[in-house]
Amino acid sequence: MKKIGLLFSLAAGLWLGGMVAWAAADAPVLIRGVDVYPVTGPAIKGVSVLLENGKIADIGAKVAAPKGARIVDGKGLCVYPGLIDSATQLGLSEIEAIRESVDTGELGEFMPQLRALAAVNPGSEHFPVVRVNGVTTAMTFPAGGGGGGRGAAARQVISGQAALIHTDGWTWEQMAVLPSAAVAVQFPSLGGRGGRGGNPDFAELLGEAGAAGTYAQTLRTYQEDLAKLTDFFDQARRYQKAKAASAPGLVRDLKYEALIPVFEGKTPLAISVSTPKTIHDAIAFADKQNVKVVLLQPREIGSAAAELKAKNIPVILGKVLALPHGEDDPYDQAFTLPLECYKAGVKFAFGTFENEFVRDLPYQAATAVAFGLPREEALKAITINPAEIWGVSDQAGSIEKGKLADLVVTTGDILEIQTQVKHVFIKGQDVDLTNKQTRLYEKYLARP
């Protein structure tokens, strides 16, 4: 009897599994009676959303179900665009402490030719874990902390090409939204790259010697680092010109080649910065090189705010739930940075920068709301803003006809922890909401 039951459920499982796969792959989906939060426009309550051929085909009060469409009852539920995390190492790093499972942080200082995308492991357990909280899309960076990182990566200046990926797919090729979304640069800074050093302002004023030596020495190192970076770009420019002129005897150089899309304005530099001074210097560098730039993880914007706004340079803010940098900085420094950006008119998006916290992306955004950021701005910073910043707003970031059907159906406000996610669609496919963690839960809940 038991055996028959098992056989039956196996068969049913196969049949159902087949059905779901078939329906998801081919059949349109009609979500009925749902409250739509398009982000780019006001909420539309109690309407239908039709997903067809991976796209949002229609939104409206009266949308007829095409033949063979799967109907999802959306009554009492909300639908949001899929959330976008603008800085992760998804697919590249499985267990932080196990080097063998980490593929960020290659050796070498100037490595723009490295492609994060081709090292994305589609089988990473992180994908099903972050999907269930509504993160459908993420920037994955070739180094921890965006531009540079720990260990070997601490020496990196250019760590490679970041990719914009979906959090579901059979292969990294299928997951790719933008194979090369940015070239990641860890900008030199006084007393350590990316501002992991001390307080240069004070050191400068006091003429104090830091751990790395005197201020004069620190400044010299900084200028040398900056000169090396500039040299590299200048060389790459010359290469670009030589290539355009079909210079005889030109040997193909993969490193310089990788910067051509940057020079052509197709791919931005994603530059890790820290203080207003490094922001200013990074902008000056980008201006001089005449390239597009996105700044990563500043801990404050301060006096650089006006410049950011004037030049329309977007910023990827790090974790909102973060400690203040200095002992005497306000306790809510990181909580209020998004509000500061908003007030200054600086365009920003959020990144979590660590795989472990990607699933908390909406809650990081909500903390900024607790400390004054308008709620709709927080929502934009994980949907339409990153879509615009990374250049995919024609496909993603809001619920509009013709865009990719990357959608999250929830029981309520997507920024609230208590809200449950009921469905996630990526390119119109209904994504499995179970993962290793839900399976372990079910298994041990049933343990006698």
Next chain:
Amino acid sequence: MRKLLFIALAALAPVAAETIVIENATIMTVTKGTLKGSVVIRDGKIAEVGEKVMVPQGATIIDAGGQYLIPGIIDCHSHIAVDGGVNEGSVSVSSMVDIKDVIDPEDVSIYRALAGGVTTANILHGSANAIGGKTVVLKMRWGKDAQGMIFEGALPGIKFALGENPKRAGNPPGGRGANATPVFARYPATRMGVEDVIREAFNQAKAYKAEWDAYDASAARGEHAIPPRKDLKLEALKEVLEGKRYVHAHCYRSDEILMLLRVADDYGFKIRTLQHVLEGYKVAPEILAHGAGASTFSDWWAYKIEAIDAIPYNAALMQKKGIVVSLNSDDAELMRHLNTEAAKAMKYGGVSENDALAMVTINPAKQLGIDQRVGSIEVGKDADLVIYDKHPLSDYAKVQKVLIDGTVYFDRDKAVSAAKAAAAEKQKLLDKIKQSQPRQQPARRPNG
């Protein structure tokens, strides 16, 4: 001498005997339901709780209209306010050292924790050794000296640690290959060794206790016996055997959790709390049978191999199986939003609002044996209270005021204006330095 100084300082300090009435709040008592009303505080204690209370003459009124009042948050696992390192890792059993002796009352993390609603924290030794140092419970009385921080009357504890961390100290990075040169080899290097170290320590402690028991009995009979030599390492373990010191054990995997419970059963002592206990959900019946509490993270995982089976449902699952569960931080940042960590137990596993709040208030109080004093809003308990502007289980909420023993230790309005003043002062100082002559660098002496 130190005590005298403390008494002198205490005499100078303002007496916290102010009578305060917090009015119009939504009061979440945790143990006696939720009501709209007022709380009267007298002599640092909760004197009255009700929809309508008698306002004593001359009482200070705090109008908490539209706001929420909860008991002060208790963090069962923290390492803040420790002067210097938290690990005496040179030996595998360091039960002779005490965190109480190295409290740093000026650690700004105390203030930041306070600003996140934490009023009490269990300050633990690190996890470098199987049996670590002694631990202490502190109240976040920012501004008091080290002695003034200590939660008077709270039973002290001791830290145990299982798994990767105690193993690691004996197995330095560089691997075990033929070419590996261990910097130092400290037993144990495996989970087997961790068990042995704990058994051996209690072997000794039992013999030591027997010596003392024999001596005490003989002395009680009026015989002139010679007392045994006092052993400071075994003294702490003797206290564990006598139930006078709580064991707080860092652990991850289910095998090591079960091992520790069985060792404790064999030697006749209790594990008061299992800390982290990320696979606690796998051995919930065993934990329950032993009577240990479980203090875990809400959703941390994947940062090391022993955290790979961590599930965000851990807290909920263990609670469903009858274990007293708390959510802790182990982190100066996470500590500042344990309220929303509690909300995650609602999302992952469907814990009720009240049970979720209990995980950061009355449950940790029970685990630390201080539930007669703190952890809920009840008449006679310490007036350790937090006022939030919104529902504390929403991530839109922020802390407005925090009281400990009926004294306001944190007030957001004051903190915001103080931060402005501090920033202005800093700028003034910077300007002053800029105007002054550069300082003469002291001549450097050659090393030697």
